[in-house]
Amino acid sequence: MLKYDLVVIGGGPAGMAAALKAKECGVNKILILERAATLGGILEQCIHTGFGLHHFGEELSGPEYAYRFIKQVEETDIEVKVDTMVTDILTGNIVVATNNTDGMLEIHATAIILAMGCRERPRGALDIPGSRASGIMTAGTAQKYVNIDGYMPGKKIVILGSGDIGLIMARRMTLEGAKVEMVCELMPYSGGLTRNIVQCLDDMGIPLKLSCTVIKTHGIERLEGVTIANVDENRRPIPGTEQFVECDTLMLSVGLIPENELTRNAGVMIDPITNGAIVDENRQTSRPGIFACGNVLQVHDLVDYVTQESYTAGEGAAKYIKSKSKNKRTKYISVKPEGGVRYVVPQNINCDADCDVKLYFRVKDVYKNGRITVTSGDKVLYSKKKPKLAPGEMEYVIVKSDDIKELDKKEIVVKVEV
Amino acid sequence: MQYDVAVIGAGVCGAMITRELSKLDLKVVMLEKLSDVSMGTSKANSAIVHAGFDAEVGSLKAKLNVQGASLMAYYCNKLNVPYKNIGSLVVAYSWDDMQTLDILFERGFNNGVPNMQIISQEKLRAMEPYISEEAIGALWAPTAGIVSPYELAIAATENAVVNGARVKRNSGVFDIEYKDDLFFLSTASGVIKAKYIINCAGVFADQIAKMIGDTSFKIIPRKGEYYLLDKTEATMVNHVLFKCPSSMGKGILITPTAHGNVLMGPTAIDLDFDSKLDVDTTIEGLDTVKREIRKVIPQLTTRNAITSFAGLRAHIEGDHSDFVIGPSKENEKFINVAGIESPGLTAAPAIARYVGQIFREIAPEYEKKKDFIATRPAPVRVNELSPEERRKLVEKDKRYGRIICRCEGITEGEIIDAIKAPCGARDVDGVKRRTRAGMGRCQSGFCGSKVVEILSRELGVPMNQITKHGNRSKILYEKTK
Numbered sequence: 001m002l003k004y005d006l007v008v009i010g011g012g013p014a015g016m017a018a019a020l021k022a023k024e025c026g027v028n029k030i031l032i033l034e035r036a037a038t039l040g041g042i043l044e045q046c047i048h049t050g051f052g053l054h055h056f057g058e059e060l061s062g063p064e065y066a067y068r069f070i071k072q073v074e075e076t077d078i079e080v081k082v083d084t085m086v087t088d089i090l091t092g093n094i095v096v097a098t099n100n101t102d103g104m105l106e107i108h109a110t111a112i113i114l115a116m117g118c119r120e121r122p123r124g125a126l127d128i129p130g131s132r133a134s135g136i137m138t139a140g141t142a143q144k145y146v147n148i149d150g151y152m153p154g155k156k157i158v159i160l161g162s163g164d165i166g167l168i169m170a171r172r173m174t175l176e177g178a179k180v181e182m183v184c185e186l187m188p189y190s191g192g193l194t195r196n197i198v199q200c201l202d203d204m205g206i207p208l209k210l211s212c213t214v215i216k217t218h219g220i221e222r223l224e225g226v227t228i229a230n231v232d233e234n235r236r237p238i239p240g241t242e243q244f245v246e247c248d249t250l251m252l253s254v255g256l257i258p259e260n261e262l263t264r265n266a267g268v269m270i271d272p273i274t275n276g277a278i279v280d281e282n283r284q285t286s287r288p289g290i291f292a293c294g295n296v297l298q299v300h301d302l303v304d305y306v307t308q309e310s311y312t313a314g315e316g317a318a319k320y321i322k323s324k325s326k327n328k329r330t331k332y333i334s335v336k337p338e339g340g341v342r343y344v345v346p347q348n349i350n351c352d353a354d355c356d357v358k359l360y361f362r363v364k365d366v367y368k369n370g371r372i373t374v375t376s377g378d379k380v381l382y383s384k385k386k387p388k389l390a391p392g393e394m395e396y397v398i399v400k401s402d403d404i405k406e407l408d409k410k411e412i413v414v415k416v417e418v
Numbered sequence: 419m420q421y422d423v424a425v426i427g428a429g430v431c432g433a434m435i436t437r438e439l440s441k442l443d444l445k446v447v448m449l450e451k452l453s454d455v456s457m458g459t460s461k462a463n464s465a466i467v468h469a470g471f472d473a474e475v476g477s478l479k480a481k482l483n484v485q486g487a488s489l490m491a492y493y494c495n496k497l498n499v500p501y502k503n504i505g506s507l508v509v510a511y512s513w514d515d516m517q518t519l520d521i522l523f524e525r526g527f528n529n530g531v532p533n534m535q536i537i538s539q540e541k542l543r544a545m546e547p548y549i550s551e552e553a554i555g556a557l558w559a560p561t562a563g564i565v566s567p568y569e570l571a572i573a574a575t576e577n578a579v580v581n582g583a584r585v586k587r588n589s590g591v592f593d594i595e596y597k598d599d600l601f602f603l604s605t606a607s608g609v610i611k612a613k614y615i616i617n618c619a620g621v622f623a624d625q626i627a628k629m630i631g632d633t634s635f636k637i638i639p640r641k642g643e644y645y646l647l648d649k650t651e652a653t654m655v656n657h658v659l660f661k662c663p664s665s666m667g668k669g670i671l672i673t674p675t676a677h678g679n680v681l682m683g684p685t686a687i688d689l690d691f692d693s694k695l696d697v698d699t700t701i702e703g704l705d706t707v708k709r710e711i712r713k714v715i716p717q718l719t720t721r722n723a724i725t726s727f728a729g730l731r732a733h734i735e736g737d738h739s740d741f742v743i744g745p746s747k748e749n750e751k752f753i754n755v756a757g758i759e760s761p762g763l764t765a766a767p768a769i770a771r772y773v774g775q776i777f778r779e780i781a782p783e784y785e786k787k788k789d790f791i792a793t794r795p796a797p798v799r800v801n802e803l804s805p806e807e808r809r810k811l812v813e814k815d816k817r818y819g820r821i822i823c824r825c826e827g828i829t830e831g832e833i834i835d836a837i838k839a840p841c842g843a844r845d846v847d848g849v850k851r852r853t854r855a856g857m858g859r860c861q862s863g864f865c866g867s868k869v870v871e872i873l874s875r876e877l878g879v880p881m882n883q884i885t886k887h888g889n890r891s892k893i894l895y896e897k898t899k
Contacts, residue, residue: 101816122860151882273735
């Protein structure tokens with residue numbers, strides 16, 4: 001059996017950043033397992049710009065952003081196995097993987113960092129009635145066909161869902177000469193970043209239809225059109241508003257699901273809201289020595305934030321690997337969302353956390369002039385008004401380590417009120 | 419091309435009959451309108467083996483159902499098709515229902531269904547812990563089971579091809595002429611001559627029969643809609659669960675599938691005669707399934723649905739219709755195998771034998787082959803192997819180490835096997851039915867483009883000629899600018 005101090009599952013931005021930080025913190029033997037043929041993850045197909053503004057202070061394309069990390073990994077002695085799929089994590093931190101050179105691999109790891117990213121919600125999960133024609137695909141699949149394989153997946157396109165990938169693809173397909181008829185969004189607000197609405201839809205003259213959804217697909221072989229309809233406040237189609245839109249492609253950008261099959265198999269506790277692991281401020285999960293970061297933990301808006309979070313996990317894993325008392329019981333303060341807050345990550349904070357803790361969260365709805373508060377019992381740790389809060393934009397607040405140490409309550413509450 | 423027999427339709431009956439005929443020393447061709455075998459009713463049904471208490475006593479349905487149920491294990495073993503003998507329960511909710519169970523028991527007994535029992539609420543609960551509180555008893559039929567229907571058709575086809583049968587896909591029959599003791603079939607891929615025809619055309623069997631002037635039956639496409647749930651729901655149901663039957667069929671059922679998913683449905687809506695291609699799912703249909711299953715297992719939801727789909731049953735017009743199997747009155751060399759609605763899948767092995775007998779009576783001139791190969795070898799299923807077996811396999815062929823479909827754990831080697839098999843996969847859905855790549859919870863979001871790539875490479879055609887399910891169902895257009 002192979003032995004490593006740290007095995008990182010996934011060689012996208014999260015995995016690379018976590019591995020690099022762990023290396024920097026002095027971890028010896030590190031192995032990254034990546035299922036694709038190269039490091040870089042989904043960034044490799046994101047050839048648009050907009051990456052790195054926060055982390056590098058400049059605007060990079062996805063492959064450029066990835067390359068900076070790939071280069072750094074190459075400059076270290078971090079080992080990488082590409083084309084390798086992890087199939088299981090067994091008790092005792094044993095990672096089982098398969099590839100076409102080693103066959104089956106069993107690797108013992110002192111610590112494991114989960115960085116498998118997320119996948120797109122497929123059609124089947126949406127319940128759109130109608131035919132099973134070709135031409136119905138997720139925006140990410142379409143992106144791969146255009147940017148990696150170099151083929152047009154469609155010419156007359158309707159996009160369902162205003163997630164960022166959908167918005168990016170609206171622009172991409174238009175630039176490639178396709179006609180993007182519209183983007184339909186079930187909710188009364190967009191799920192994507194404002195900058196993408198402006199740059200990808202407004203600038204391209206593509207209409208965004210809010211409170212609108214696809215209720216039927218037509219065509220037996222290739223898609224021939226969709227029926228769209230407005231929806232009421234319960235998101236049910238309103239009779240009489242149906243409209244047929246001719247198109248050969250329906251692209252779905254209706255949400256991302258953290259890819260946590262392995263996490264579940266490993267017996268890690270999952271947050272039902274984020275669909276990612278429940279973690280502490282070091283991004284350690286409920287299983288000692290197993291950490292998680294990036295989109296497998298919570299879906300981020302920007303890769304820059306993924307990098308930040310992965311540094312945290314890399315550092316946490318390094319601390320764990322070096323600590324002498326690995327399984328000592330620590331006391332946790334739990335962090336709870338309330339009011340307009342949908343979830344908070346991390347869900348737990350160590351009582352003796354020795355640095356400030358960033359609490360990331362998303363809100364449930366669009367709020368104007370909402371007040372964000374962080375409290376513990378009667379003690380107010382943070383309170384600030386924000387002109388606009390939206391589910392599509394991740395927020396964070398910082399809780400000071402001094403404050404954490406002084407808390408007598410076992411719970412911190414993050415709340416948004418209007 | 420001249421053949422002894424042309425089998426029209428490559429569904430599960432067509433495939434099993436073609437295999438049966440390939441035991442004889444003759445030239446048989448199976449003609450399929452669509453791009454692959456098992457593309458119609460055989461791919462979209464309840465995928466269960468009925469015990470045989472539904473069909474009317476004395477009917478052909480009853481006889482072939484009970485025979486089929488007892489033959490299924492044998493055939494699935496020979497052809498290496500997933501099959502599990504899990505038994506079925508008809509669940510009763512009222513006094514009326516309990517009386518219906520007695521009627522079903524009597525009927526089943528007369529049909530020859532073995533070992534049925536009417537069981538108590540307690541026993542039912544022990545067998546199905548999540549069953550509704552309102553369920554008060556059930557009819558237990560241990561001979562029922564589950565089978566992968568399209569794999570049965572695919573396996574039978576492969577086996578028939580190995581034994582010399584020809585299969586022509588994309589070869590819909592649009593006209594038949596009979597002269598000089600020969601049928602001339604005009605098909606989408608040219609004229610085919612045959613001495614005998616077996617009409618297994620599913621919902622289109624009436625249209626095929628009409629081509630020789632046989633208008634003795636009419637087929638109504640009866641739509642059924644289903645949900646397929648994630649394997650995470652597998653613990654919710656252990657047996658095939660029926661509600662008490664209605665006049666439109668056996669009602670909504672919930673069942674594990676042979677691959678460990680949960681299937682629920684079907685609805686039953688009669689369509690027009692000219693809607694035989696309509697397998698659209700509908701809001702109403704899917705809502706009906708959701709509503710009905712709650713009565714059986716209240717905790718089961720469609721939150722973890724992988725997909726929904728619809729299929730058509732070939733229902734012969736009339737209330738108490740039976741299978742129509744036998745030589746046509748218009749021409750005894752034309753054998754109809756029509757109206758094969760439920761329990762058609764169960765009956766398929768028995769139908770194949772029965773049609774084989776009929777054929778030998780009208781065509782005694784053909785001898786049995788001495789070198790018939792009865793077994794279809796098991797396809798490699800990497801995720802069913804032990805780590806040691808897996809290691810050895812990858813050493814032999816490294817393509818079995820490269821996972822393409824992460825949800826189902828399907829490797830490149832298995833996909834290539836499916837493409838290279840006799841009558842192998844030619845499109846993305848064909849790969850999916852043969853290997854399960856794309857059957858999982860991400861619905862081919864991850865592997866879809868990789869499967870297109872592999873098909874393109876193995877078939878030696880550009881990626882934009884690969885289709886989802888044949889004809890114009892292409893996936894990609896021209897190259898980008």
